[in-house]
Amino acid sequence: MIADRKIIQWHRGENNSVVMDGANFVIECRGTTDWARRAAIVKRTRELVDAHPRYATTIFDYDSTIYDIIISVKAELIQAVVVTFLCMTIISAVSIPEFFGSSLASISMLSTSACMLGFLSLWGCGLDPIVMINVLMAIGFSVDFSAHICYHHHVARKTELWEGKKERLIQILQAVGRPMIEASLSTIICMLPLFLVDIYVITSFAKTVCLVASIGLLHGLILIPLILTMVPAKYC
Numbered sequence: 659m660i661a662d663r664k665i666i667q668w669h670r671g672e673n674n675s676v677v678m679d680g681a682n683f684v685i686e687c688r689g690t691t692d693w694a695r696r697a698a699i700v701k702r703t704r705e706l707v708d709a710h711p712r713y714a715t716t717i718f719d720y721d722s723t724i725y726d727i728i729i730s731v732k733a734e735l736i737q738a739v740v741v742t743f744l745c746m747t748i749i750s751a752v753s754i755p756e757f758f759g760s761s762l763a764s765i766s767m768l769s770t771s772a773c774m775l776g777f778l779s780l781w782g783c784g785l786d787p788i789v790m791i792n793v794l795m796a797i798g799f800s801v802d803f804s805a806h807i808c809y810h811h812h813v814a815r816k817t818e819l820w821e822g823k824k825e826r827l828i829q830i831l832q833a834v835g836r837p838m839i840e841a842s843l844s845t846i847i848c849m850l851p852l853f854l855v856d857i858y859v860i861t862s863f864a865k866t867v868c869l870v871a872s873i874g875l876l877h878g879l880i881l882i883p884l885i886l887t888m889v890p891a892k893y894c
Contacts, residue, residue, distance in 0.1 A: 665681065665682050666678060666680070666681045666682075667679040667680040667681070685703070687699055692784070693724065693725075693728060693784075693786065694728055694784040694785065694786060696721075696725065697724075697725040697728035697729050700717070700719060700722070700725045700729075701725075701729050703717060704717060727787055728785075728786055728787070731785055731786060731787055731790050732785055734790065735785065735790045735793065738790065738794055739771065739793070739794070739797065742794055742797050742798075743764070743767070743768060743771075743797070746764065746767055746797065746798070746801050747760070747764040749801075750763045750764050750767075750801065750805060750808075753805060753809060754805065754808050754809050754812050755812075756812045758889070759808040759809070759811060759812045760808070762804065762808055762882060762885060762886075763801065763804040763805050763808040766800075766803070766804035766877045766878075766881065766882055767797065767800045767801045767804060769877065769881075770800035770803075770804075770870065770873050770874050770877055771793065771796070771797050771800060773869075773873045774793065774796060774800070774866065774869045774870050774873055775793065777869050777873075778793075778862075778865060778866065778869065781865050781869075783862050783865060783866075788858065788859055788862050788863075789862055789866070792862060792863055792866035792867075793866065795866070796866050796867065796869075796870040799867075799870050799871070799874065800870050800873075800874045800877075802874070803838060803874035803875060803877055803878030803879075804874070804877055804878055804882055806834050806838065806878065807830060807834065807878050807879075807882045807883065807886075808882065810830045810833065810834055811826060811827070811830055811886060814826045814829065814830060823886065823887060824887065827883050827886060827887065830883075831879065831883065835879060838875060838878055838879065839875065839879070841871075842871040842872065842874070842875040845867060845868075845871045846867075846868050846871050846872065849864040849867050849868050850864075852864035
């Protein structure tokens with residue numbers, strides 16, 4: 659091995675001693691096929707190398723570009739979600755010119771996104787660039803369910819079409835409840851064939867769309883009307 663200068667670089671020192679200038683090590687990890695786990699191993703290895711700078715060690719991996727993306731996706735996702743949330747909040751405020759209604763729609767959107775991320779993790783989807791793109795797309799979908807209810811409630815309250823909060827909510831759910839259910843069910847049904855395709859990109863997209871459709875519907879038909887019922891009339 660010492661004779662192979664590609665593995666160990668050395669030279670002769672004083673008294674004909676061998677002085678090692680550098681060495682190459684090959685590290686293999688078996689039984690780990692998940693990209694996220696492999697990226698975590700690379701990250702820990704880099705941290706170990708950085709903790710001992712006196713050895714002047716460098717790490718090379720053919721898939722380092724992919725690992726860098728996976729490692730940085732968490733911070734990038736947080737930034738992207740914050741920016742998207744702010745944009746959706748501004749749009750909600752413009753569409754629903756009422757502080758409580760627009761705030762409720764924005765909080766519902768944030769809650770839907772958080773629940774969706776949690777269920778995606780339980781469903782076997784890691785935090786990778788593919789999931790990041792799907793989540794950002796789904797945030798735009800999630801605002802529809804809450805915005806419909808909050809906007810109709812604002813219009814009904816402003817125009818005083820129906821007296822009493824419960825009567826307003828009953829009329830609103832009768833008007834938009836069925837279309838919301840049909841939209842969610844049709845979306846989920848359209849996504850079902852994609853689960854038969856054994857490709858991660860396609861299945862993760864189908865999972866994201868199904869989750870945002872079901873969780874968004876739950877927020878729009880149950881949670882938001884429940885909150886509107888509990889809040890005093892002077893605020894909403």
